[in-house]
Amino acid sequence: KTNGVYSCRACGAELFTSTTKFESHCGWPSFYDPKDTDAVELIEDRSHGMLRTEVRCARCGSHLGHVFEGEGYPTPTDQRYCINSISLRLTPDEG
16 A cells, blocks of 8 residues: 555645555545545535535545445445545645
């Protein structure tokens, strides 16, 4: 696992850190909390006959993925930010 910061590929805003990334076995990078609550925007998504919460970059509005709650993962927030890997860029920690 590489330690570092995950930024928006479109605008460079820092969104998530490797310390909040966890293995959810869903096929997409999963995080239990954004780096800063102001870094992401949460929007109700009723597409495809479902009720979900879309996650967008607060700076540029790019679609990042969705956040889910109450799935029982052993994380501090009980949330899973399921993020499209193509929307992220990892900057490894120095050292």
